[in-house]
Amino acid sequence: MIEGVDRERAPAGERHGPRSSEDALPDIPTGDVDMAAQLALDRGAFATAASAPVPAEAIAADGSPVRRTGLRNGLMLALRFVQARILSVWGLLFAAALCPPKVFADFAIFSALANFVSIAVLLRFEAVFFQSNDRVRLGRAFRLALAVGTVFLAGMTAAILLAASAGWLLRGFGALFLISLASRAAIRLITAEATAEGDFATIGNSNVVQAIVQPAMMILLIWPLGPTALALFAADAFGHAVAASYLFWRRRKALIGFVRLRCWSQGELVESAIRWRTAPTYLLPSALLSFGFMVAPLLALPFAGNALLAAHVALAMRLLEMPMQLFNAAVTPLAMNDLRKREGADRQRWARRITMGMVAIVVVLFAGVAIAALGADYVLEGTQWEGVGEIMALLSLFYGCSTLVGPLHEIGSLSLHPRRQMMTNAVALAGAVLVVWWFGTLSLALLTAIGCVSFARMLAHIQFAWTRMGTPPVLPRAAR
Secondary structure, X not given: OOHHHHOOOOOOOOOOOOOOOOOOOOOOOOOOOOOOOOOOOOOOOOOOOOOOOOOOOOOOOOOOOOOOOOHHHHHHHHHHHHHHHHHHHHHHHHHHHHOOHHHHHHHHXXXXXXXXXXXXXXXXXXXXXXXXXXXXXXXXXXXXXXXXXHHHHHHHXXXXXXXXXXXXXXXXXXXXHHHHHHHHHHHHHHHHHHHHOXXXXXXXXXXXXXXXXXXXXXXXXXXXXXXXXXXXXXXXXXXXXXXXXXXXXXXXXXXXXXXXXXXXXHHHHHHHHHHOOHHHHHHHHHHHHHHHHHOHHHHHXXXXXXXHHHHHHHHHHHHHHHHHHHHHHXXXXXXXXXXXXXXXXXXXXXXXXXXXXXXXXXXXXXXXHHHHHHHHHHHOOOOOOOOHHHHHHXXXXXXXXXXXXXXXXXXXXXXXXXXXXXXXXXXXXHHHHHHHHHHOOOOHHHHHHHHHHHHHHHHHHHHHHHHOOOOOOOOOHHHO
């Protein structure tokens, strides 16, 4: 099942531009940023800071590093994601039958915290991987992201050891969190490199590998450890570690070439960090704010006076995440790969066409989900899950708008005006928090209000992609 896709992938490392030695440095780095991975990677195009001694490099789009990227690659990646979700369901259902609800609540907090922190590990320097077809540029960005991630994880290790020695945290839980965090960061780093090289098969297969290993380990660990949070934490850490190892093994030749000892230079790292400083300055807070808004419905769960209503909301959120993730996995790589080959007014025209197409797909998709959910209530009548269909229908507004914002967020990162996108996410998150505080308790009206905030956020991102994508064409290197 896995090897069948490998024959379909484009040859890793094959590019349009001339090949350069990995230790040579270009006179004036140029390139474009592209985002094409399921795990929520960012691209950015930012204006140059005039006050710095070494000007920050504007990130723009001027070419495609992949020779063959199209509908087949996007559909294959989406298919692999569907397979991974199907494979993981059986393990989750079996574990749900064995573990009490509080264990899953603790695991949800553990997983959300690990995902949130993993966004910041690389400071979003992995976004630079997609700038151009220059392997020298890719190598420099990879070494910078690896160095930053290593320092960040070293700091997290020290913090966890300090918390454990003070009695604030059990050493076992701290170690599992650190393993899970490091594995997530490695997956993010190698996935970005594989995406830049067009190796979508490796990305898709890693999802399948994790979907097989993690639920299996969950069940195996529940047997000796019992239905405890420790078993779920350990399974999560092991599953992500195996996925990271698989990615490294498949991309080992390219990665080893980037990290040869002769390639490392302190001066290069400092220069790269200064030149690309605008990417983490805006992409990182924007990504964190966007993640915070996506978990906004979870903020209302502690205020639920009705435990059954809270369970209905949690189940509805879990179910609605599947079409959202599937849409983003299939559409985002296609949209970004198409836009990075265009410049100026041509890019703006195509951004509008892509936006209109995505709006149509999302409306049909989540309208169908809402109608089907309301129909499911008739089937569930008289059971403890009666009413969950109505909850899903209400949350379809929130998740439908958030689904569309996913690729729009990546499209907007191509603009030279990243501050507005970051502020949009900040205002939306503040609005969601204000709505939860205003209502004070979980209710259908609260879910509707959060959906309205999500709708306003979506409109802001549509307007941004509709008007702010006409960046000036990038001049050839010789003309600079």
